[in-house]
Amino acid sequence: VVVANGRNWSTSVVGSGNDWLQVGNWRLAAGRPFDAAEERAGAAVCVLGATVRRQLFERADPLGQRVRIKGFSCQVVALLAAKGQGAMGNDQDDLVLLPLHTVQRRVTGNTRVNSLLVSLRDGSDSDAAKAGLTRLLRERRSLAAEDDDNFNLLDTRQLADTLSGTTRVMTMLLGAVAAVSLLVGGIGIMNIMLVGVTERTHEIGLRLAIGALERDVLLQFLIESMMLAALGGLAGVLLAAGACGLLAGLMQVPFLFSPAINVAAFVFAAGIGVLFGYMPARRAARLDPIEALRHD
Known part of the structure; x- marks a missing residue:
């Protein structure tokens, strides 16, 4: 538990040297790294992660301030740049970095090293x-x-390969679910348009009787079908964006909104409307005007 500014926060304490910053691709947002004398002597200095800094100091500047860790006080000499969530969903910014000898002497009380990072x-x-x-x-x-x-x-490369394989499987499963959803939605649009053709038979016959061409009727129903599907696609994009934003806030994970992917989804939904609306539109365009006008 780290205590400062009248607040406390439970976090991870990491004992290492400046090489840890390089191996982990960490950048300093402010301040300076440990100097050689501080590392050798196990000085009471520390570097705060972005989450710890936010929880203890909010918008105040922590540089030069002192924090208490397990009964001893150390001075904040630097702040780590934010990294966000890790591959396993952990908060990478929720940590305090101290020199290795400081942790061994004042935190753990032994000289054991729990882990090594190799780049x-x-x-x-x-x-x-x-x-x-x-x-x-x-x-x-x-x-x-x-x-x-x-x-x-x-080996983090093997871990990345495993995660990539899992992601590919999930992508395939979600793609299959999306394909079934599109098929069901397309069939629903086709049925709605067929019902619309039946209910508007008299109107279609009247248009054909006063000079409308088959392609005009075909185009009209294709546009109606496309608009119906496009509105559904737009509603889906808006609902998905809202749900992802809500879940990101609840689960504290980043949410990236991709305009390109959402535009592609909208266009694809409109294309589904054209595809499944073609048969009803073709049926409407080929109605006999005389028979259509007799339809009640």
Whole structure:
């Protein structure tokens, strides 16, 4: 728990050096990194994540202020730039960074290191790097050849591949649901237009009798069908945007509104109206004017 400015906030405390910023692609929004003397001495200095800064200080400037972490006070020397949600939905900005020796001496009370972050150069062989790290850790932990590893190695590339595979499956499932929805909606539009042709048979016959061409009637019903589907598509886009915005606020996850995707969805919905409205429009255009005028 971090306490400052009359407020407290439960957060993660990370003990590391400035290399952690580089490996994690972190940028400083304000302030300075730890200097070498502070890292060696385990000085009482800290860097606040964006969430911690907002919860403790709101709009006030925390630089130079002191916060209390587990009974000791440390000075805020920098602020991390916001990153937002991580791949697993965690808040990456909810943390406080201190020098490693500071955490070991004043927070955990031991010299153990819970995790290591390793960044490879572009083009490096990650499998070879994992094998080398495994050998090094087994050697440092004095494990015999028959002993199992008492540590875990997590390759973020493999995690990203797994998440990408899950995303592809979800995309396919949602695409199938959308296809069924479009089919059902298209059939509904076709039925509505067929009923409309039946109820307006006399009107259609009158138009044909006074000189309207088949293509005029065909175009009229295609436009009506397209407008019906387009209005449904517009309503769907607006409802989806509202629902996503509401869920994003409730779940504290970012929501990105893509104009291109929504315009494409609107146009596709209008196209569905033309496709499923063609048969009713064609039937209306081919009515016999004489028979149509006799229709009550």
